[in-house]
Amino acid sequence: MTNAVHTNQIQLITYVDRLSGGKISDLHKLLNGQLSGLFDGVHLLPFYPPIDGEDAGFDPSDHTAVDSRLGTWQDIEHLAKDYPIMADMIVNHISAQSPQFLDVLQHGAASKYWPLFLTRDKVFGTKPDATQLSAIYRPRPTPCFTGIRLANGQIVPFWTTFTANQIDIDVDSEPGKAYLQAILQRFTDHGVKYIRLDAAGYAIKKAGTNCFMLPETFDFIAQLSEQARALGMTCLVEIHGYHKTQIEIAKRCDMVYDFALPPLVLHTLFTRNAKALKTWLDIAPRNCITVLDTHDGIGIVDAADHNGEPGLLTDPELDALVEKIHQNSKGSSKLATGNAANNVDLYQVNCSFYDALGQNDGDYLLARAIQLFCPGISQIYYAGLLAAENDVALLQRTGVGRDINRPYFNQDTINQALQKPVVKALLKLIKLRHNMQAFNGSFSHTLSDNTYQLSWQHLGHTASLTLTLDSLTAALAWQNEGEAAELLQLHSLLA
Structure with missing residues (x-):
C-alpha cells in the first residue's frame, strides 16, 4: 500500500556545489531570488562527504554528514522550511574511504564492521560457479568484484557493483540494517521530506540469479519504503530497466521515475510520430517523477526490449535515436558514452538534453512542454533549466563521462544563462504551468x-x-x- 502523493508539483534537481555560489545557503538565496515562483521542492543530489569523490557524492564516506564545504544540517533544515527536500539514500554501497571499511582493511574478519560489507564468498562460497558469476547483470563495463588487500596480506574479492571505490553493503545483515536506519533517522531529524533510493535494484544478491531486481529486491524496497513512511517521508525508487518492471515496482512503493519518457520524447520529435509515446502514457505509472535529463545520462534500456519481450521502441528505432543524438551534439556525446569514458553506464547516452536536440530552442521548449503535461511530479535538472551545452572541457579534465552534463555554474554564468531566449521561455512556461489548476x-x-x-x-x-x-x-x-x-x-x- 502506497502513500497518496501530491503530484501537481515541479521540482528542481541540482548539485549544491555546481549551481549558485557553492553552498546550501547560496542555493536557498537563488531559489528565493532569481528562481522565485518556479519550484515546489528541490532534489539535492548527494551533499555528503566527499562531494568531489570518484562518483560526485554517490560514494559517501559518511552518509549521515553534510560536506562542510556546502554547509551544515542546519542549512538543510532552513531550506526545507521553504522547499520540501528530496535527498539520496545510497542503499547499495559506501566509500572505500569510509571509517567502517578502513577498519575492515585493518582488522579483517575481526572488525565489527566485517558483516556490513558484501564479498563474493558470502554469496557464492569459496569456490564460486563460473556460470553463476557470468549471469550477474552488469550496469558498468568494470568487474563486479574487486580484490582488495587487507593489512594481513589477504586479498578479498569485495562486491563492487559500480566502481572499486564503492563497496557494496550487505543490506540483510544486522549492521547493514542499522546503517540504513541511521540514515533514515538523520534525514527525518533534519526535515528531509522525500528520499530517493539510489541503486536499489542491485541491493539484493543471490546465487543462481542475475542479482538484479529479484523478488527479494521488491521485498527489500517495500520494507525500506515502509520504514521511511513511518518516519513521515515519501520514498522514490530509482531503477533503470524494462518498462513492465517499472510498472510492477510502482505498485509496491510511493513513487518511481518515468525513465522511459526521455527517449520517447526524443523519438517523437525526431520522427514526428507520437505513437510510441502515446502507448507508454496509456500504461505508465501515475505515481511517478518525470524527467528529461538527470545527473546521469539519457536512458536507453528503459525503452528497450527484454528477454524476448518487445520494448517501447524497437532496436532499429533505438539505434537511430542514439545516432541522432550523436549527430545533433556534433559527436561530443560519443566522447562521453560507452567505453569512450570512465565511470559510465552501458545503457545510457551521456549528453545534455539541449545538445541532444541540436540546441534547437523550439524543439527544446516543446520537449519541456510535453514533460510538464505528463502525469507525475515534473523534475527539472539544473543543467536543463539553464539549457546547458555539453561541457566537453570538464569531461576532458576529469575523464568522467557523465561530467559532460554536470556543469559548474557560478553567479556570473547563471546570470548569462538566464538571459538566453530559450531559458527565459522555459521559465515563463513553468510559471504558466503553475497557474493552471487543472x-x-x-x-x-x-x-x-x-x-x-x-x-x-x-x-x-x-x-x-x-x-x-x-x-x-x-x-x-x-x-x-x-x-x-x-x-x-x-x-x-x-x-
Missing part, C-alpha cells in the same frame, strides 16, 4: 494522424497541450473556473 485532476490524451493532445481536467478547470507533429509546433489552452479561456502558441514564448 493539474490537480485527471489526465487524458488523444492521437490522430498529425495531432497529439495531452489534456487535464479538474472540477471547472481545463488545460491542454496540442502538438502538431509535422511542423513540431504546439498550442497551450487553459481555463481556470470562472475565468476567460486562454490560448497561447508555444513558440511565442521565445519572442
Whole structure:
C-alpha cells in the first residue's frame, strides 16, 4: 500500500556545489531570488562527504554528514522550511574511504564492521560457479568484484557493483540494517521530506540469479519504503530497466521515475510520430517523477526490449535515436558514452538534453512542454533549466563521462544563462504551468494522424497541450473556473 502523493508539483534537481555560489545557503538565496515562483521542492543530489569523490557524492564516506564545504544540517533544515527536500539514500554501497571499511582493511574478519560489507564468498562460497558469476547483470563495463588487500596480506574479492571505490553493503545483515536506519533517522531529524533510493535494484544478491531486481529486491524496497513512511517521508525508487518492471515496482512503493519518457520524447520529435509515446502514457505509472535529463545520462534500456519481450521502441528505432543524438551534439556525446569514458553506464547516452536536440530552442521548449503535461511530479535538472551545452572541457579534465552534463555554474554564468531566449521561455512556461489548476485532476490524451493532445481536467478547470507533429509546433489552452479561456502558441514564448 502506497502513500497518496501530491503530484501537481515541479521540482528542481541540482548539485549544491555546481549551481549558485557553492553552498546550501547560496542555493536557498537563488531559489528565493532569481528562481522565485518556479519550484515546489528541490532534489539535492548527494551533499555528503566527499562531494568531489570518484562518483560526485554517490560514494559517501559518511552518509549521515553534510560536506562542510556546502554547509551544515542546519542549512538543510532552513531550506526545507521553504522547499520540501528530496535527498539520496545510497542503499547499495559506501566509500572505500569510509571509517567502517578502513577498519575492515585493518582488522579483517575481526572488525565489527566485517558483516556490513558484501564479498563474493558470502554469496557464492569459496569456490564460486563460473556460470553463476557470468549471469550477474552488469550496469558498468568494470568487474563486479574487486580484490582488495587487507593489512594481513589477504586479498578479498569485495562486491563492487559500480566502481572499486564503492563497496557494496550487505543490506540483510544486522549492521547493514542499522546503517540504513541511521540514515533514515538523520534525514527525518533534519526535515528531509522525500528520499530517493539510489541503486536499489542491485541491493539484493543471490546465487543462481542475475542479482538484479529479484523478488527479494521488491521485498527489500517495500520494507525500506515502509520504514521511511513511518518516519513521515515519501520514498522514490530509482531503477533503470524494462518498462513492465517499472510498472510492477510502482505498485509496491510511493513513487518511481518515468525513465522511459526521455527517449520517447526524443523519438517523437525526431520522427514526428507520437505513437510510441502515446502507448507508454496509456500504461505508465501515475505515481511517478518525470524527467528529461538527470545527473546521469539519457536512458536507453528503459525503452528497450527484454528477454524476448518487445520494448517501447524497437532496436532499429533505438539505434537511430542514439545516432541522432550523436549527430545533433556534433559527436561530443560519443566522447562521453560507452567505453569512450570512465565511470559510465552501458545503457545510457551521456549528453545534455539541449545538445541532444541540436540546441534547437523550439524543439527544446516543446520537449519541456510535453514533460510538464505528463502525469507525475515534473523534475527539472539544473543543467536543463539553464539549457546547458555539453561541457566537453570538464569531461576532458576529469575523464568522467557523465561530467559532460554536470556543469559548474557560478553567479556570473547563471546570470548569462538566464538571459538566453530559450531559458527565459522555459521559465515563463513553468510559471504558466503553475497557474493552471487543472493539474490537480485527471489526465487524458488523444492521437490522430498529425495531432497529439495531452489534456487535464479538474472540477471547472481545463488545460491542454496540442502538438502538431509535422511542423513540431504546439498550442497551450487553459481555463481556470470562472475565468476567460486562454490560448497561447508555444513558440511565442521565445519572442
